Amino acid sequence: MFGACMENxxxxxxxxxxxTNYVTVNDVANVLLACGASPIMSDEPGDVGDITAICGGxxxxxxxxNERTIEGMFAAGRKANELSHPVLLDPVGAGASALRTDxxxxxxxxxxxxxxxxxxSEIKTLSLGSGTTKGxxxxxxxxxxxxxxxxxxxxxxxxxxxCGCIAAVTGAIDLISDGERCFIxxxxxPEMGRITGTxxxxxxxxxxxxxxxPENRLEAAAAAVCAMGLAGEIGWSRMAEGDGNATxxxxxxxxxxxxxxxxxxKGARYEVR
Amino acid sequence: MFGACMENxxxxxxxxxxxTNYVTVNDVANVLLACGASPIMSDEPGDVGDITAICGGxxxxxxxxNERTIEGMFAAGRKANELSHPVLLDPVGAGASALRTDxxxxxxxxxxxxxxxxxxSEIKTLSLGSGTTKGxxxxxxxxxxxxxxxxxxxxxxxxxxxCGCIAAVTGAIDLISDGERCFIxxxxxPEMGRITGTxxxxxxxxxxxxxxxPENRLEAAAAAVCAMGLAGEIGWSRMAEGDGNATxxxxxxxxxxxxxxxxxxKGARYEVR
Amino acid sequence: MFGACMENxxxxxxxxxxxTNYVTVNDVANVLLACGASPIMSDEPGDVGDITAICGGxxxxxxxxNERTIEGMFAAGRKANELSHPVLLDPVGAGASALRTDxxxxxxxxxxxxxxxxxxSEIKTLSLGSGTTKGxxxxxxxxxxxxxxxxxxxxxxxxxxxCGCIAAVTGAIDLISDGERCFIxxxxxPEMGRITGTxxxxxxxxxxxxxxxPENRLEAAAAAVCAMGLAGEIGWSRMAEGDGNATxxxxxxxxxxxxxxxxxxKGARYEVR
Numbered sequence: 117m118f119g120a121c122m123e124n125x126x127x128x129x130x131x132x133x134x135x136t137n138y139v140t141v142n143d144v145a146n147v148l149l150a151c152g153a154s155p156i157m158s159d160e161p162g163d164v165g166d167i168t169a170i171c172g173g174x175x176x177x178x179x180x181x182n183e184r185t186i187e188g189m190f191a192a193g194r195k196a197n198e199l200s201h202p203v204l205l206d207p208v209g210a211g212a213s214a215l216r217t218d219x220x221x222x223x224x225x226x227x228x229x230x231x232x233x234x235x236x237s238e239i240k241t242l243s244l245g246s247g248t249t250k251g252x253x254x255x256x257x258x259x260x261x262x263x264x265x266x267x268x269x270x271x272x273x274x275x276x277x278x279c280g281c282i283a284a285v286t287g288a289i290d291l292i293s294d295g296e297r298c299f300i301x302x303x304x305x306p307e308m309g310r311i312t313g314t315x316x317x318x319x320x321x322x323x324x325x326x327x328x329x330p331e332n333r334l335e336a337a338a339a340a341v342c343a344m345g346l347a348g349e350i351g352w353s354r355m356a357e358g359d360g361n362a363t364x365x366x367x368x369x370x371x372x373x374x375x376x377x378x379x380x381x382k383g384a385r386y387e388v389r
Numbered sequence: 390m391f392g393a394c395m396e397n398x399x400x401x402x403x404x405x406x407x408x409t410n411y412v413t414v415n416d417v418a419n420v421l422l423a424c425g426a427s428p429i430m431s432d433e434p435g436d437v438g439d440i441t442a443i444c445g446g447x448x449x450x451x452x453x454x455n456e457r458t459i460e461g462m463f464a465a466g467r468k469a470n471e472l473s474h475p476v477l478l479d480p481v482g483a484g485a486s487a488l489r490t491d492x493x494x495x496x497x498x499x500x501x502x503x504x505x506x507x508x509x510s511e512i513k514t515l516s517l518g519s520g521t522t523k524g525x526x527x528x529x530x531x532x533x534x535x536x537x538x539x540x541x542x543x544x545x546x547x548x549x550x551x552c553g554c555i556a557a558v559t560g561a562i563d564l565i566s567d568g569e570r571c572f573i574x575x576x577x578x579p580e581m582g583r584i585t586g587t588x589x590x591x592x593x594x595x596x597x598x599x600x601x602x603p604e605n606r607l608e609a610a611a612a613a614v615c616a617m618g619l620a621g622e623i624g625w626s627r628m629a630e631g632d633g634n635a636t637x638x639x640x641x642x643x644x645x646x647x648x649x650x651x652x653x654x655k656g657a658r659y660e661v662r
Numbered sequence: 663m664f665g666a667c668m669e670n671x672x673x674x675x676x677x678x679x680x681x682t683n684y685v686t687v688n689d690v691a692n693v694l695l696a697c698g699a700s701p702i703m704s705d706e707p708g709d710v711g712d713i714t715a716i717c718g719g720x721x722x723x724x725x726x727x728n729e730r731t732i733e734g735m736f737a738a739g740r741k742a743n744e745l746s747h748p749v750l751l752d753p754v755g756a757g758a759s760a761l762r763t764d765x766x767x768x769x770x771x772x773x774x775x776x777x778x779x780x781x782x783s784e785i786k787t788l789s790l791g792s793g794t795t796k797g798x799x800x801x802x803x804x805x806x807x808x809x810x811x812x813x814x815x816x817x818x819x820x821x822x823x824x825c826g827c828i829a830a831v832t833g834a835i836d837l838i839s840d841g842e843r844c845f846i847x848x849x850x851x852p853e854m855g856r857i858t859g860t861x862x863x864x865x866x867x868x869x870x871x872x873x874x875x876p877e878n879r880l881e882a883a884a885a886a887v888c889a890m891g892l893a894g895e896i897g898w899s900r901m902a903e904g905d906g907n908a909t910x911x912x913x914x915x916x917x918x919x920x921x922x923x924x925x926x927x928k929g930a931r932y933e934v935r
Binding site: 137138139140142143179180181182183209212213214215216310311312313358359360361362363365366 | 684687688691692695696701702703704705706708709711712713716730896900911912913914915916917918919920
Binding site: 411433435639641644645 | 762912
């Protein structure tokens with residue numbers, strides 16, 4: 117199933133509009149090309165409408181947001197909504213600054229999102245900020261582990277239901293839910309955290325996957341998570357002595373480039389609850 | 390001849406001012422260093438005049454343009470014109486948005502350009518938009534192929550003549566013309582299209598080549614195209630099993646780094662019409 | 663001693679706030695991760711205060727400054743001063759444009775800096791511009807060599823004393839002084855200059871080192887210089903035939919990733935005057 121999602125990307129070559137941070141943007145573009153999609157970057161309010169219109173999906177990443185690009189995010193989001201394009205939000209640093217938290221929450225309120233993908237801290241911040249009056253849910257720990265998995269799954273399902281979109285919380289264990297079902301994914305390696313931008317790359321690739329699989333978005337989002345994690349495993353297996361995080365970065369994108377449906381289906385490690 | 394153009398870059402170490410997109414800017418800087426030039430990036434209107442003044446050539450790439458950097462492009466272009474520095478325009482995405490098309494056309498109108506380098510779709514957009522009232526020329530297909538080569542050569546010559554500058558249309562077959570002669574170049578590999586920014590890198594490198602070869606700009610522009618394509622061939626020959634587009638990106642820049650005049654002269658595959 | 667400084671980075675995992683240029687930002691993030699620190703990038707005036715507040719140190723690099731990010735530099739610098747966080751200034755291109763020179767000098771005047779790290783030309787520009795009326799000191803040559811080492815050491819000590827901070831002048835021979843002592847470092851390779859951003863990477867890494875070694879900042883700054891230079895030597899030793907500057911870039915970051923205290927202590931080549 118995940119393999120078929122990836123094949124749909126390679127067959128349809130979705131054009132993905134990215135408003136993303138300048139730290140990891142090059143890797144986002146290259147991983148999109150690696151998985152079979154085609155990236156376009158544009159963040160200027162006067163440019164984004166036209167660009168979104170020729171694309172199939174929109175990836176909004178607030179990693180190095182500024183007043184101008186925030187305006188671009190809203191303009192692109194509204195246009196994508198008009199055209200019923202899928203929109204992914206990567207709320208990088210929500211909780212780390214008021215501007216990031218507020219921007220992410222405003223995007224959630226004003227733009228119909230298809231997926232929100234972040235780490236557990238970011239998603240917890242958003243779950244609290246979005247109009248609820250509950251305090252921090254102490255039962256949801258800061259990292260998803262085998263020990264707190266049930267609570268974490270319940271939290272992610274609840275968050276997805278409240279937001280009316282797919283929630284993808286990634287970390288050592290990844291949880292992807294539409295509010296009803298939750299994919300629990302165990303691909304990946306801890307060393308991926310020593311490379312800048314594996315999360316941003318995943319957001320780009322996930323946007324391609326949900327764009328190419330409109331009937332099957334939850335599975336497509338989960339497939340992207342498995343593909344990225346599996347690429348991390350394959351890339352790691354190709355590391356030579358002395359190779360570090362710079363080489364690992366290349367190896368992961370290379371592994372996405374060569375991944376086929378069969379490899380992904382065989383390598384995916386997940387369960388559904 | 391092409392080898393001599395490259396040697397002139399290595400000997401004179403031209404300083405190249407780049408106003409370029411943030412997606413591929415790092416690779417542009419590294420390929421400029423690889424070919425023997427020295428890159429400087431600056432896009433702020435209040436900074437570009439001074440920076441252009443200490444450089445030898447200007448590379449304008451509109452890939453992630455915004456209102457502020459557009460102002461920077463014009464300010465830098467005017468200063469470069471004052472100082473008779475060569476100016477290259479890479480109209481990334483012309484035709485994809487009104488802002489990009491309009492900005493490229495305004496740059497063509499207000500700045501004396503030495504080279505316009507783009508893909509066939511971008512150049513076709515510019516050929517139509519620049520004040521002519523003709524519809525799309527159906528005789529020039531969207532890709533330059535052996536079948537439509539004569540028409541494509543005529544189109545590029547005509548475009549160069551109308552613009553009063555060198556036109557470089559790159560793709561599977563590259564065409565570089567000053568309106569009189571047209572270099573037809575067949576170096577390169579299709580896999581280069583799976584890496585972000587090979588076009589942007591070429592624009593940077595071409596600016597270095599035309600800056601270092603003021604008496605011989607058509608040949609210098611063609612030499613840069615051959616060098617990039619040949620680097621793509623050499624880089625590909627060094628790919629190991631499992632290597633993908635991330636590694637290929639590095640291999641291409643590495644091949645430019647090691648390329649000497651003899652290698653370029655022997656590997657260049659072109660004809661002139 | 664230098665090894666202990668590096669171990670303190672790996673143990674304390676300092677969060678480093680970077681306002682840095684978009685050319686080399688990805689490498690800055692990856693080298694920070696490689697040395698054991700954690701990078702955050704933010705340049706928006708309305709965002710930098712919160713981000714600096716959660717970080718341990720601030721790295722200001724003016725490489726692609728603009729009016730908005732300059733405002734961000736001052737806002738972040740003031741907040742870092744309030745919180746007594748160390749602040750490093752990398753005055754990229756000071757001397758190349760009035761905007762860069764003026765911005766660097768204003769930062770020196772209005773922000774309490776912990777380290778200024780640049781090349782000899784940048785530092786000479788700043789030494790002249792900061793309110794003195796002396797002409798260019800002809801005794802301090804543009805490159806630090808064994809021949810002019812004594813004068814250069816005296817110059818760097820004097821600059822550090824006048825600025826009231828650590829001065830780190832890097833090049834073929836590196837000089838790091840707090841005004842009293844001067845570390846003279848001979849690690850590194852000339853080929854590092856053919857990669858974009860080794861200086862920016864060093865500034866990022868040095869910020870992590872001074873953040874993690876608050877009692878020992880001069881040694882920490884010198885340790886970062888040795889670590890970067892040694893990584894350049896180790897990375898070079900792993901180059902294969904045909905590898906060029908793109909691969910070298912990865913090899914250097916990889917070498918930082920694997921460097922341990924013992925390797926650094928053994929490989930460091932320096933004297934103190």
